[in-house]
Amino acid sequence: MTAPDDALPPVTKLGELGELGESVSGNNGESSGIHPVKPIAGVAGLLFKSYLSHERTEQRGRSLDALVGLGRNPRESLRGDRDVLLRGSSWPLSRVVDLSGVTVGCLFRAADARYRRDDGKLREIDQLARTDAQLARRGLTVTREQRLRLCLGLVEFAAALERRRLLYCDWNYVNALWSDEDWSVLVIDVDGCRAIVGPREGVPDRHQPNWEEVVPRPDALADRQTDRYRVALLVARCLTGERELPFLLNRLADAPAQEVPARDQLLAMLLAEDRARRPNLELLHSALSGTTRFRTEIPMLAPPPLPVRRPRPPSTPVTSSTSGNTPPQPKKPGPEYRAAVAALLALLGVILLILLLHAGGSS
Amino acid sequence: MKGRTVTLHSIPAQKCLPTYMVIDASGSMQPHTHVLNDTLSWLYDSVRDSPRVSEFAHISLIAFASQATLLIPMADLEDVDEMPGIGCGGATDYGAAFRLLRDRIQVDVDDLLDQRRGVLRPVVFLLTDGVPTDQNWELEFKRLVDPAWGRRPHVIAYGIGNAQAEVLQRVSTLPSFLANGQQGTEQALVEALSGMLNSLIASSRGGELLVPTTASGFDRQEVYPEYQRLNTEFMQ
Numbered sequence: 001m002t003a004p005d006d007a008l009p010p011v012t013k014l015g016e017l018g019e020l021g022e023s024v025s026g027n028n029g030e031s032s033g034i035h036p037v038k039p040i041a042g043v044a045g046l047l048f049k050s051y052l053s054h055e056r057t058e059q060r061g062r063s064l065d066a067l068v069g070l071g072r073n074p075r076e077s078l079r080g081d082r083d084v085l086l087r088g089s090s091w092p093l094s095r096v097v098d099l100s101g102v103t104v105g106c107l108f109r110a111a112d113a114r115y116r117r118d119d120g121k122l123r124e125i126d127q128l129a130r131t132d133a134q135l136a137r138r139g140l141t142v143t144r145e146q147r148l149r150l151c152l153g154l155v156e157f158a159a160a161l162e163r164r165r166l167l168y169c170d171w172n173y174v175n176a177l178w179s180d181e182d183w184s185v186l187v188i189d190v191d192g193c194r195a196i197v198g199p200r201e202g203v204p205d206r207h208q209p210n211w212e213e214v215v216p217r218p219d220a221l222a223d224r225q226t227d228r229y230r231v232a233l234l235v236a237r238c239l240t241g242e243r244e245l246p247f248l249l250n251r252l253a254d255a256p257a258q259e260v261p262a263r264d265q266l267l268a269m270l271l272a273e274d275r276a277r278r279p280n281l282e283l284l285h286s287a288l289s290g291t292t293r294f295r296t297e298i299p300m301l302a303p304p305p306l307p308v309r310r311p312r313p314p315s316t317p318v319t320s321s322t323s324g325n326t327p328p329q330p331k332k333p334g335p336e337y338r339a340a341v342a343a344l345l346a347l348l349g350v351i352l353l354i355l356l357l358h359a360g361g362s363s
Numbered sequence: 364m365k366g367r368t369v370t371l372h373s374i375p376a377q378k379c380l381p382t383y384m385v386i387d388a389s390g391s392m393q394p395h396t397h398v399l400n401d402t403l404s405w406l407y408d409s410v411r412d413s414p415r416v417s418e419f420a421h422i423s424l425i426a427f428a429s430q431a432t433l434l435i436p437m438a439d440l441e442d443v444d445e446m447p448g449i450g451c452g453g454a455t456d457y458g459a460a461f462r463l464l465r466d467r468i469q470v471d472v473d474d475l476l477d478q479r480r481g482v483l484r485p486v487v488f489l490l491t492d493g494v495p496t497d498q499n500w501e502l503e504f505k506r507l508v509d510p511a512w513g514r515r516p517h518v519i520a521y522g523i524g525n526a527q528a529e530v531l532q533r534v535s536t537l538p539s540f541l542a543n544g545q546q547g548t549e550q551a552l553v554e555a556l557s558g559m560l561n562s563l564i565a566s567s568r569g570g571e572l573l574v575p576t577t578a579s580g581f582d583r584q585e586v587y588p589e590y591q592r593l594n595t596e597f598m599q
Contacts, residue, residue, distance in 0.1 A: 209378050
């Protein structure tokens with residue numbers, strides 16, 4: 001039994017954490033490790049994220065206080081968003097300070113068993129964002145409805161962040177976990193969310209290879225449009241399993257509207273010529289849940305021409321050698337080989353039958 | 364859908380790191396064949412388990428002994444149905460491996476560029492347990508990393524068993540690693556392949572080659588001065 005999250009003090013001293021458990025995560029450029037800690041104030045299942053020295057700033061401390069405060073704000077008007085944020089993420093529960101009051105990390109709840117595989121590893125959305133055929137080769141089946149349900153949870157969370165004027169920017173395959181029990185999503189690393197005031201306010205972006213906007217801000221900062229773009233990209237990749245941008249955009253553009261939920265909304269978020277006109281995340285949520293039919297006159301870019309896509313290599317490895325000597329291990333006969341032998345045997349059978357009939361007819 | 368056409372240049376190209384795993388399969392590796400194949404299978408499963416890694420680090424597997432053999436042509440491992448087994452036996456012809464590598468890099472980079480990928484300078488992870496038995500290995504290595512050749516790869520060597528520091532330094536363009544004998548050859552083999560995998564995972568996060576700075580049970584060997592001048596950059 002564990003106490004409710006708000007039993008934790010909003011600020012915890014490092015010394016109160018006791019002996020840290022072995023880190024469950026390596027250095028990721030922001031933290032030196034994520035360590036299990038003993039129950040604090042009766043709250044069990046906590047992890048301590050220890051920031052690297054360049055992250056131990058006053059600004060980081062203020063941001064954390066705002067996030068921790070939002071998670072415990074009793075105002076009724078915030079209740080809906082607060083519940084979505086706490087339920088849908090590893091929300092920071094307490095800021096951790098050293099003896100001199102410097103912010104050294106934060107506490108949050110570990111992902112529960114729903115978001116772990118049998119081998120204990122986290123169930124990253126990376127593993128889900130594959131085509132049905134790719135999943136089938138791994139013995140997995142995920143229905144269109146299950147994909148949609150996951151994406152709805154993801155966008156519900158992202159829309160709540162947007163309403164609270166919080167930028168996340170870190171949307172990618174690793175920072176969202178999924179459950180194949182209830183098809184829910186858990187967003188992690190949210191302690192890096194930053195508050196913005198104006199709709200055009202920008203913050204330094206996090207380097208995210210393969211998540212760069214088609215139409216970025218001229219000053220390369222990230223803003224709420226960045227979040228809209230990346231959420232749309234993640235959702236489109238999860239819904240279709242198509243990961244490469246040119247193929248994904250063409251797939252969306254060519255698909256019948258009923259085949260990909262919120263297709264037009266996603267296209268507008270990814271291809272709006274004017275990035276400031278990207279539809280917001282609440283609209284995407286409505287479109288995904290089928291409560292809004294999206295119509296837009298937003299000028300959009302056309303998807304790029306498709307690059308060459310190589311066919312899958314043959315199932316039997318191709319071997320060659322510089323001197324033409326024997327490859328290291330003999331190959332087992334593949335299905336093509338077996339089919340050829342069967343066809344040859346059948347042909348021989350037919351020939352034999354003809355010869356027998358011919359011989360019978362001659363005698 | 365109507366709209367103006369985005370040229371491909373305005374779409375951020377998906378970055379790709381052509382990665383060559385070059386495995387010494389000479390006679391001295393024979394006692395370790397089982398561990399080698401098990402570890403390669405584990406590495407194959409691990410990469411396939413992380414599509415973000417497999418789509419970034421396209422991998423080719425080459426084994427060499429008295430000759431070099433291309434076991435997996437450059438591919439996203441997601442698209443490779445099974446890891447072929449390696450049988451060990453024969454001499455240690457480094458030259459054959461470097462010749463085949465140069466040929467394959469030429470073909471593979473062309474192929475990836477045709478797919479409109481942002482192709483990073485290739486990286487070669489070389490695992491060896493001995494010293495070369497051929498005469499031309501150094502000449503072939505110089506051809507492989509010739510500064511005049513635009514597609515010259517980075518090479519990181521891991522030495523186990525009877526590998527020698529001086530040879531490792533002469534076939535690496537980045538710091539190499541020599542097992543320090545604190546663990547058995549098979550454990551060193553596992554550590555070396557784990558190090559390669561960790562490097563690929565980290566690289567996929569950063570979108571560029573990130574190389575290991577240490578390896579458990581290995582001593583780091585600095586780069587031979589002649590090869591200290593390669594940078595990560597896009598291929599053309």
